[in-house]
Amino acid sequence: MATPDSGAGPGSRGAPLNCTGAGGSSLCSVRAPGGLHELSNRRRRCGRDFRCWLRDSSAWLGVPPRRDRGLRAARKDSGETPAMKPYVCKQCGKGFFRQRDCESHIRTHTGEKPYVCKQCGKAFSSKAGFQIHERNHHAEKPYVCKQCGKSFVRHRDCEIHIWTHTGETPYVCKYCGKAFVRQTDFKRHEWTHTGEKPYVCKYCAKAFSTSHKCQNHERIHTGEKPYACKQCGKLFRTRSLCRTHEWTHTGQKPYVCIQCGKAFSKKSGWQTHKRTHTGEKPYVCKQCGKAYVAHRDYKTHVITHTGEKPYVCNQCGKAFSRQYRCEVHKRTHTGEKPYVCKQCGKAFSTSAVFKYHEQTHTGEKPYVCNHCGKAFSRQYNCQVHKRTHTGEKPYVCKQCGKVFRTSAVCKSHERTHTGEKPYMCRQCGKAFSGRAGWKKHERTHTCD
Incomplete structure (x- = not known):
């Protein structure tokens, strides 16, 4: 069963295989360039089912590979390019190694959700999402928190949850001393000090600290918007943007400040708000040392040093330093006004102006100057006012x-x-x- 040039016996480790059975009978018709097929199919352990990742065909060879880091490394070492992905989405051109991954992706365009939970009726477009749901919501959860009774499928998840009660934060940043409950959050934070950004956009070479951020960014180039609002059908590039938009229909604000009770629809807004109580400014400019509460303000400031304006209007060519400002500007061409006041029906093109308008109904002035006590309905007006005290x-x-x-x-x-x-x-x-x-x-x- 080994290839003629390997000379390895059935029990050998590391011997390359083609998808060929005994007597030269082909079990898989795929032949990738550069020996990629052979690189991906190496003997690891006897007696396990072999699945070809290129063809997604199962065949009992008796000496299968493990589909793990070795396989990913083989792809990388072989000089893999997008052209080597045989399954391509006809709508957006995205390529996949496996047929089922391609089929799952296509459903993000069609909205098809073939996997239905028998217990609650919730439907999913991918088998993986369906399995995660069943595991988290309906499967046995043997690990129970003794303090609040919350149960978990995995012992590790229960352990991490318990730390939220005890205050234990085992992962401590060696640069600034900030501590974290989760290792993933800790690693991402350390990258803000080291500047490490291991994930690179294949279209413009922009680098990111997480694969998730890189994937979301790449959709700016491809135009892919796989997430649709269930109420109005509006499409979004990321799941979080879609979910936040859907809350504009329901009025839901799930993130609540424990100090002042203010509620937020966005987690990022909630986190930024909490820093107004603590005074924390984690985002520091490397050029001038100025610190910021919000990441978006930090990014806007950094661009004042570089002069970069990466976001360009595709209708008139005007360039912007911030993506949000570019999107708002585009609405001057389209006339879109997605933010509608529930009290008077007036529509607005920006979230900020919409919120400001809503406060004319309520009279709310949540932003207070810590120097003189003057209150403002808009955060920006409060910030500008504070500069009259500081001279900034x-x-x-x-x-x-x-x-x-x-x-x-x-x-x-x-x-x-x-x-x-x-x-x-x-x-x-x-x-x-x-x-x-x-x-x-x-x-x-x-x-x-």
Whole structure:
């Protein structure tokens, strides 16, 4: 059963195999270039079922490989490229080594969910997701937390959960001393110090600290949006974005601050808010040392050093430093206003303006200045106000070096150098460098 050039007996380890049975009969028709097929099929252990990962065909050879790290290493060593993935999605062109993986992926486009839980009726597009659900919700959970009674399928999960009661955090960062319950969270955190980003986008070479972030980023290039809102059908690139959007229909806000009771629909918003109580600023600029509470603010600041604007509008070519601003800008072309006030029905293109509008109904002013106690309905207005106490002026004109408290005033000033006047009156065509002057002028047309 060994290939002619191997000269190995049936019990040998590491001898390469083709998918060929006794007497030269072919058990698999696939032949990959560069010996990839042979590399993937190495003898590991006797007496186990052999499954060819290229053809997804099962055959009893008696000397199968283990489908583990060795197989992944073989693929890597062989110089694997996307062209070597024989199963390709017709809708988005994504390639797969295994037929069942391709079929499972296609269901993200079609919405088909063939795997149905017999106990609760919940349906799944993939067998793996279905099995995880059964294991987590309906399978026997022998490991029980003595403090709260919560039960778990795996002993390790129970052990990690118990640490949330005891306060034990066994994984400690050697750089800053921050401690973690989970090893995965600990590793990701350490990469913020080391700068390690092992996962690289195959389209633009941008690097990421987690494979999940890399996959989500790659969908920006492919345009793939596999997650659909069950209520309105809107498509999303990531599961978390889809789930957060669905909560705009239900009004659900599952993340609650234990200190002040404020609730959030996004986990990231909840985590950032908690730091306003603790004063923690974990995101530090390597160039100037400035620290930030929120990762998005840190990223925006870093770009002020590089001048990078990676997000480009595909309709007019305007570039942006932040993806969110690019998406909001695109709505000026499409007219989309996804945020609708439940009280008056008014629609908005941005979440921030929508929230600000909702507070006009409630009168809520949740953001309070810690210097003078003045309250604000918008966090940004509160931040700008605080700078009147601290004297901070973080925005610098690139041409003359003049500093400003707000980004808007800085940009308006910079236009006095460039002569740019992007705000144009729709009635008379007069152009303005600043938004405030433009709005003031437009009111002269509406006045009696």
